[in-house]
Amino acid sequence: MDQHIAESIGRPDLIRLDDRLVCLRFETMKVVSALAAVRHLLDTGAVRRGDTLLDSSSGIYAYALALACHRHGMRCHIVGSTTVDRTLRTQLAVLGAKLEQMEPCSDLKLDQKRRVERIHEILAAHPEYHWMRQYHDDIHYLGYRAIADQVRAATGPAPLTVVGGVGSGASTGALARYLRAAPGGPADVELVGVQPYGSVTFGAGHVSDPEIIIAGIGSSIPFGNVSHELYDTLHWISFEAALAGSVDLLRRHAVFAGLSTGAGYLAARHERERSPGRTVLFLAADTGHRYVDTVYARHREAAPLADFAPQEVPDQSRLALPWSRMSWNRAPAAALPPASALASEVV
Known part of the structure; x- marks a missing residue:
């Protein structure tokens, strides 16, 4: 029996969508990494009960x-994106977490930059706070x-x-690392990042x-805990294509999940067709509730999946919407x- 709702929420379901396509569905995926990280910090004495985590x-x-x-x-202090919705704000308030939400901003890159700046301001005023550094600390792999x-x-x-989704590297990267290292695991594990x-x-x-x-699977700033050398292949997927994937996943398989899941589902279907001898497992990081207005309300706009196919590119200078695929080959x-070299390719 679970001792707290977080333990139940963090436990995913494995759903076989067909003979070689499996969905690893979370209600809220990052509960897995947050619980394990906080437990480790307490066990090692890095923090104590009652401390504030930021x-x-x-x-x-x-x-x-x-x-x-x-x-x-513990106490919880969050510097939240402009995308944090009313439902989450209310839950955080009732749970006792302090939320500082950025002012509305159409540029998510600027939103992310401002959040990082605010974190440093808070730490300067409260050096006793512990910064969890979800984007930089490998502690988030543990869960x-x-x-x-x-899965094994x-x-x-x-x-x-x-x-x-690659995100901070702590979900797909950690899964591949543990699956590849475990005795008796799959004979061959490939990792495809979205x-x-x-x-x-x-x-x-x-x-x-x-x-x-698409928030959560990419970043406008470098992340310190992405292990690039774990990834075999990369897919870049646009909002338009991810929306189509999300709607098709719900319509075809009744899985109601977030926008990043729609992108992962699209990539997973393609990888399954490329490799007939492999089982393909894709992550569904959260449910679709916070995407009702931005994605699912637009379901009539969703193009059929047959309208999308990835453009194979040799390097990032050839990336093009709505969908590009590139072999990464576990490169560091x-x-x-250099960003300057890529910018020079844009016309």
């Missing part, structure tokens, strides 16, 4: 950290060890392709999406081209 979030991690703090008797064990038990030794256009993590900062940067971050 971080920035576009939404999912704010809720996850608030739950982890509630579970372990995915148990998820990897669950369910999928067996067959070759496995894991598909999902990115939005505009994200600098794998060198797409020079290409913008006219609709939106040093393989990223």
Whole structure:
């Protein structure tokens, strides 16, 4: 029996959509990493009960950290994106978390920059606060060890392709690391990362999406805990294509999930067709509730999935909307081209 609701929320479901396509569905994925990280900090004496934990979030991690703090008797302070909605604001308030939300801003890159600046201001005024550094600290990998064990038990030794948003690197990166290291695990694990256009993590900062940067799976600033050398392949997927993927996933399989899941589903279907001998597992990081107005209310606009196919590109200078795919081949971050070189390719 669970001792706290966070433990239940953090436990994902494995759903087989067809013979080689599996969805790893979370209610709120980052609860896994937040719970394990806070537990580790307490066990090692880095923090004590009653201390204040601080971080920035576009939404999912704010809720996850608030739950982890509630579970372990900590205080929670969140610098939230302009995208944090009323439902989440209300939940955070009732859970006792302090939320500072950025003023409305149409530029999510500026929103992210302002949040980081505010974090540093708070730390200067309150050096006793512990900054969780979800985008930079490998401590957030720890919670995915148990998820990897669950995946291994369910999928067996067959070759496995894991598909999902790169984000901070702590979900897809951690899963691949633990799956590859575990004895008796899949004989071969490939990792496919999904990115939005505009994200600098794998060198797409020079290409913008006219609709939106898909929050949570990319970044306008470098993330310190993305292990680039874990990834075999990258997909860059636009809002338009991700919307189509989200709507199709709900219509075809009744899975109601967020926008990043729609992008991952699109990439996973493509990878399944490319590799007939592999099982393909994609991550559904959250439910679709906060995307009702921005995505699902537009379901009649969604193009059929058959209208989309990735453009294979040799490097980031050739990236183009709505969907690009590139072999990364587990290269280190040093393989990223200079931003100036990419910008010079844009006309």
